[in-house]
Amino acid sequence: MLAQEITHYIKKPQEGDNVVIKLDMAKAYDRVSWAFTCIAMRTMGFGEVFIDLVWRIMSNNWYSVIVNGSRHGFFHSTRGLKQGDPLSPVLFILGVEVLSRMLNLLHQDQNYKGFHMQIGGPQINHLCFADDVIIFTAATRSSLQLIMKTLSTYEVVSDQSINKENSHFMVPTNTPMETIDMSIPIHTMASISPPKTTLNYIKRVTTDFFWGWDKEKKKYHWASWETLSYPYEEGGIGVRKLEDICKALQIKQWWNFRTKNSLWSQFLRAKYCQRSNPIAKKWDTGQSLVWKYMMKNKTIIEPHITWRVHFGNRLFWWDDWLGEGQFAQHDDTINNLNNIIVSYFLQNGHWNETLLRQEAPLHLIPKILNYKIHYQPGMLDEAVWKPTGSGDFSCATAWQICRQKKDSNNINSYIWHKHVPFKISFLVWRALRYKLPTNEKITTFGSSPVNCSCCRRPGKDDINHIFVNGDFAKYIWEWFLAPCGVYHKQTYIKDILYSWWGMENKNDVHKLILQAAPIIVCWNLWKNRCAAKYWIKQSSITRVKFLITKDIYLLINTAYSYIQWPTTWHEMIKIIELCKQDIRIWQISWEKPPQNILKLNTDGSALNNPGKIGGGGILRDHKGELVYAFSIPFGNGSNNQAETLAPSHGIEWCLQHGYKKILLEVDSELLVKWL
Template sequence: MGDIANTLAIKRWWQFRQNKSVWADFLKAKYCPRMHPVGKKWQPGNSQAWKHLLWARDKSEYCIQWNINSGSCSFWWDNWTKTGPLAHTWSSFINKNNYRAKVQDFIVNQRWNAHKIYKAIPSQLALHIMSIEIGNEDTEDYAIWSPTEDGNYSNSSSWNLIRKNRYVDNFINKIWHKAIPFKMPFICWRMFSSKLPFPRAWNNANASTQDRIYCVCCHDPQLESMQYVMVEGKAADCLWKAMGGPLGLIHQHSPIRSIFSNWWNTKPENKIHILMLQATPVLICWEIWKSWTSCKYGDKNKFYHYKMVNQLLMRRGQMYAKKVESLRHKIRCNPVHWEKPATGMVKLNTDGSFFTNTRKAGIGGVVRDEARDLIFAFSVLVNCSSNNQAEAAAVNYGINW
């Protein structure tokens, strides 16, 4: 919402600079009676609306460029050189006699007054100004919005001008899935952001024995850390192997991020397999987290490995059942039609059948020309021992005819 409000503030500044409304004339008369708006500073007592407008000026004024016609724009404060207002880079050349100068003061007979320009500004800038084309003297100078190709203002261009593009972590985005309850990937997001309440600083080598915290997931407690509880502990090792073993995934004591990547980078076979590879690591971390919090803050005193495995299988089964129910058979219809032979040729179509119980076989076929006219047809009982022999006998009979 803040970016939207700032975008509209830039739009108001653009309208203000165009000077095509009573509102713009009122603001200039109230806040800038003796000073150009580009050089005006906010002062105590000015309204918040004017303060926000000046913020928009600082963000967008360099995007407002002026095309020279009659030279009515400000020489020092308007961006008519396409390099920014001259007052921002050459303020030392401004004095009380020329700070209100207009561009038309440096134009004589639709040409630049070289002598006056070289006297007012440095020579390297004067060369650039002399190369600027002068338009029709009967037309007022007009502003263009440089971020767009046609020079007209658009909210989308100012939005792109001020919005803050945040870094998108595609790895984090993969933990979210519509088939997984929100609370489960949310815990994984906190885990990858190091925002779970696992001790880090206290379990270092310099900490005393009393200050160290030991895990509750093993019969032989070890120093507690997120890596140990989620990956290396007895309970975690049991869950990762039980869920990944049938899928051909070997559990290693790698960083948790690498384990997730190993699951997600496995080549899937179908849509159910895709869901299984994406969701199972999230479910495993959820079960470990739930048991850890029950032992840490609840009434449990140990992890029940087999119960955790059963819970995982049940959750995964429910998820896959919903996915399977949403699948629909894809019906494909392949049209089959008879294609006529080339001119001067005929086509033979045959078929054969064999009944295993009665050991009887029958063959049949038709012959047609390029006009689809029937030339010959046959239906004959034969002696065969299989369906393939019946098919071959039908072709042989038609060819010999």
């Protein structure tokens, strides 16, 4: 991502233009000089004992050659690092560090003109990752000659060789970078925001692959990719839209930019923000595509970022450290250059009320004074991602924030189970939405109507006839429903599925059968119908009953292999209903505190996360007698805030009333780790 941002400057005015050079090292690991590695380590300050150990590991390297399956010769190597050795990458990086420092020294040469960089930001002339090296410089004769001289010197002292045929350079062109390649792999979305044309191309290829091909012709797409791209419980098939994935990764870029002081974030601040705050900035023509999307999405992301104050190094006006949003939103007079930090209003870890009343919004001063700071000098303030319980960022929660949602429905969730193959569940998904190639459906494409091929008395070949109320389907459902105490009276596929899924389960095995059995029945009814229609096999009740029983047996035998299952349905369902859960009981009781010590038990709760929060607690003495109890609301926040504020209130009450020996007991493991 940093390389992209620097390359975005390639068209900026510069003496001799700008140029990017990508180096390819020939046999990088195999050519490493042992003597050079030891000299580099000695120069960097490594001890002689450690260098000697490394030398012995590197030099103890012997080879033999296998010819026609037999070993021949046994000779000693004179250079190179062993592939697969965990020490080898570290030693190789030490060698590349020499090249890195040599390139950095070029800035001290008056004849060297560097790549165009923002004044005040990092002046970068190269990036290295293992044996990949990218050099940024001006395309002047003197600069390029200095680069070539530096590379030649490095080749001589390190025994490395630069493959000049496979190395490349890039100079300004009139072609936009976004339109050069239309086949960007999905994994690159973490660093690149592909244009819509590329996303549409990937989506089109994925959709064609999903629905399949008939010879050289695409099969009919029975549902759009937008319809499929929802979680199971919302009526989709569990895939995600590429647009939502890209936006979630763009949210991650903003999170990293705001919370980490990396070289990439430093470069972006120098390039686009200067002294202004990034929250107040807007995208302008000519700026990079990555920055454009970051500016576009920041209003979505910022409400989900808060800061835990330790030392007070966050910006008072522009960072949401109180949980009420940025203060700059409450005061139109604040300009984007006001970079006062929180510690400016602190005095010995406590709020300076006089300063606050002079500068802070008046309606927020009471909340600021009530905000408890765990003052720790030298410890940087910590970013908290509100949607996760741990406060750590995750792309999954970012995806939940940016995606379009539908109402959840239990019937959508019941279709899918980890022990049921996708193709079987997907068939039921299509049947519930009348998206199967039945004869009735095909007539809408201009074909003549044809009756079903599965029943003795052929009927209309539609979804409900094939799966529910046809003679063949009725017999199959009655055969499998009767042992469960349910009788077949339904006329629609949704109703027959609900009759299974609505039954009360007696144990986990019974729950699995009630969910998966109707899906398996539908699958075999459809297979029987297709086999009869296309003259593969005649419709057979005996065969279908056998196949359904076999599939159910394989299902429960896979999930519960430690039980000996019968192979007939009626015997199987009897054993399933008799299964009992292994229940273990632990006695849990409240323990009294030692004498002269009070025990405080607290708990917090949230209606949603985040949402309305509150907490309660009870304080008791060594006899178990009540000293104090409370139950209070805390406004809006996360469940972790509720778990934290409840004991904070209880401890504060104890200290105010002179109780200093307190034993705190909470049920939040995360809070215990924090403390």
